[in-house]
Amino acid sequence: MSSQKNKKLTPIQQEYQAFAKEREPKKRVGRNILRAFFIGGIICTIGQGLQMIFIKYFNFTQTTAGNPATAILIIATVILTGIGAYHKIAQFAGAGTIIPVTGFANTVASAAIEHRSEGFVLGVGGNMFKIAGPVIVYGVFSAFVVALIKITIQWLGGM
Amino acid sequence: MLKGHSSWVFDSKPVILSSATVGGPFEAKGNLADDFDILHEDLWLGQDSFEKAEKKLLEQACEKVVEKAGLKKEDIDFFVSGDLMNQITPSSFTARTLGVPYLGIFGACSSSMEGLSLAALLVDSKAANHVLAAASSHNASAEKQFRYPNEYGAQKPPTAQWTVTGAGAALLSAKGEGPKVTGATIGRVVDMGISDPFNMGSAMAPAAVDTIQAHFRDFNRDPAYYDVIATGDLGKVGHRICKDLLQKHAMNIPEHILTDCGVMIYKKDQPVMAGASGCGCSATVTYGHFLNRMKRGELKRILIVATGALMSPMSYQQKESIPCIAHAVSIEMEV
Numbered sequence: 332m333s334s335q336k337n338k339k340l341t342p343i344q345q346e347y348q349a350f351a352k353e354r355e356p357k358k359r360v361g362r363n364i365l366r367a368f369f370i371g372g373i374i375c376t377i378g379q380g381l382q383m384i385f386i387k388y389f390n391f392t393q394t395t396a397g398n399p400a401t402a403i404l405i406i407a408t409v410i411l412t413g414i415g416a417y418h419k420i421a422q423f424a425g426a427g428t429i430i431p432v433t434g435f436a437n438t439v440a441s442a443a444i445e446h447r448s449e450g451f452v453l454g455v456g457g458n459m460f461k462i463a464g465p466v467i468v469y470g471v472f473s474a475f476v477v478a479l480i481k482i483t484i485q486w487l488g489g490m
Numbered sequence: 491m492l493k494g495h496s497s498w499v500f501d502s503k504p505v506i507l508s509s510a511t512v513g514g515p516f517e518a519k520g521n522l523a524d525d526f527d528i529l530h531e532d533l534w535l536g537q538d539s540f541e542k543a544e545k546k547l548l549e550q551a552c553e554k555v556v557e558k559a560g561l562k563k564e565d566i567d568f569f570v571s572g573d574l575m576n577q578i579t580p581s582s583f584t585a586r587t588l589g590v591p592y593l594g595i596f597g598a599c600s601s602s603m604e605g606l607s608l609a610a611l612l613v614d615s616k617a618a619n620h621v622l623a624a625a626s627s628h629n630a631s632a633e634k635q636f637r638y639p640n641e642y643g644a645q646k647p648p649t650a651q652w653t654v655t656g657a658g659a660a661l662l663s664a665k666g667e668g669p670k671v672t673g674a675t676i677g678r679v680v681d682m683g684i685s686d687p688f689n690m691g692s693a694m695a696p697a698a699v700d701t702i703q704a705h706f707r708d709f710n711r712d713p714a715y716y717d718v719i720a721t722g723d724l725g726k727v728g729h730r731i732c733k734d735l736l737q738k739h740a741m742n743i744p745e746h747i748l749t750d751c752g753v754m755i756y757k758k759d760q761p762v763m764a765g766a767s768g769c770g771c772s773a774t775v776t777y778g779h780f781l782n783r784m785k786r787g788e789l790k791r792i793l794i795v796a797t798g799a800l801m802s803p804m805s806y807q808q809k810e811s812i813p814c815i816a817h818a819v820s821i822e823m824e825v
Contacts (some may be wrong), residue, residue, distance in 0.1 A: 339683075340683045341683075343682075344681075344682050344683035345683075347682045347683075347696060348682065348683060348684065348692075350731070350734075350735070350738075351682075351684070351692040351695070351731050354692075354727065354730050354731050354734060355648075355649055355689070355692060355727050356648040356649065356727065356764075357648075358647055358648065359648075363645070412641045412643075413641075415641060417641060417643050418640070418641050418642060418643045418644075420643070421643025421644065421645060422643075422645055422646060422761070424645075425645040426645075428643050429643065429644070434643065437641070437642065437643045438642060440641070441638070441639040441640070441641035441642040441643070442639045442642070444639065444641055445634055445639035445640060445641065445642075446639075448538060448539035448540070448541070449539075461639075462638065462639070462642065
């Protein structure tokens with residue numbers, strides 16, 4: 332806990348939180364990192380394999396093969412989310428299933444499924460990007476900032 | 491009648507004429523499956539939304555409890571109910587179905603005992619002859635409202651808890667045979683500054699301790715007076731903290747007496763992290779398991795301390811800490 336947050340707490344609250352902390356199970360960070368590394372790695376390897384298949388058998392180039400490979404991973408994630416398996420894998424894999432494109436597909440699909448009961452417009456349409464929205468907003472914004480930096484450096488003759 | 495600072499003694503000893511519990515598929519695989527009146531295989535209960543499924547749970551518990559008491563809906567004077575949903579819609583919609591005068595309450599997961607203590611107060615003060623107290627929660631509707639979509643793949647920490655899909659109802663009467671509600675202690679809001687919604691056990695434990703202390707101070711009783719003192723839904727983490735905190739405050743409750751509904755309801759191999767939570771947790775364990783054991787003569791006196799976390803999905807996004815509460819109700823046989 333940051334010292335910033337601690338300042339807002341009374342001494343009794345701080346004492347209790349230390350007391351409780353001793354009795355809470357620790358997050359198994361080492362184990363989680365290893366699992367994330369291997370599951371995330373497996374997903375990326377599958378993606379790479381798909382890309383190579385598209386290049387070798389379907390006449391895609393190095394740059395264009397990424398699109399169908401990603402699409403297959405997304406479709407597979409959406410199916411796994413739909414049958415209720417994805418969140419069980421994710422409980423095991425942690426960041427391993429969140430970081431690859433599969434994680435993004437899962438946020439959109441899970442929110443869409445969840446809010447189907449509120450109808451297609453206000454439910455599915457309105458909530459589909461509930462979790463994915465921030466990723467898009469800040470992803471696009473940071474891409475914009477990076478592009479500005481690149482253009483500025485080029486303009487100054489740096490690249 | 492007021493006893494001490496924050497307790498009520500019910501001199502007329504309102505009787506729990508009957509009780510009923512309804513559970514979902516996960517509870518059917520749990521430790522206390524035999525104590526449910528109705529168990530559902532389908533999390534949706536054949537409805538087209540989780541919210542409607544929760545309403546159905548509560549409706550079934552209420553219908554069953556009236557049927558078990560051999561009464562008709564028209565005999566019920568008041569219906570006191572609470573749940574976790576925004577604007578307590580499962581309770582209010584069930585009240586619409588029942589057509590009984592209704593008092594909607596919100597005490598988060600403590601609603602079960604808040605409802606029972608108010609129902610006992612109504613009967614004890616002769617404001618009613620028959621009062622129906624109920625509470626419900628549904629795993630999927632609670633996750634949807636308070637956390638993430640059910641199918642979203644976020645890893646839950648080991649302190650997280652599993653919301654019970656279940657509803658429990660008890661029918662209180664001025665006279666009759668059965669376990670009697672003899673007293674209640676109304677809790678204060680306690681906030682120890684914990685703001686993590688995946689760590690409710692730690693947040694709620696101090697509220698449970700505060701109410702337990704208040705109860706024994708007001709009634710001037712020894713903890714051994716009870717056969718069981720059960721907190722509502724602290725889970726493994728909160729239960730351990732509660733036990734140690736009571737010891738720290740020089741309240742020595744024998745280990746075999748102090749338990750937690752959230753620890754009891756599921757089996758060890760069920761993936762519930764720290765245990766169960768929700769209004770349905772204390773409601774189904776109390777109105778099912780504990781009352782059954784009382785009727786079998788295994789327990790004479792029990793104290794249920796239902797714990798509740800009074801936050802909203804918005805309050806924790808705004809970085810507010812989680813205020814918690816606990817209400818205790820004592821239920822006794824043959825008094």
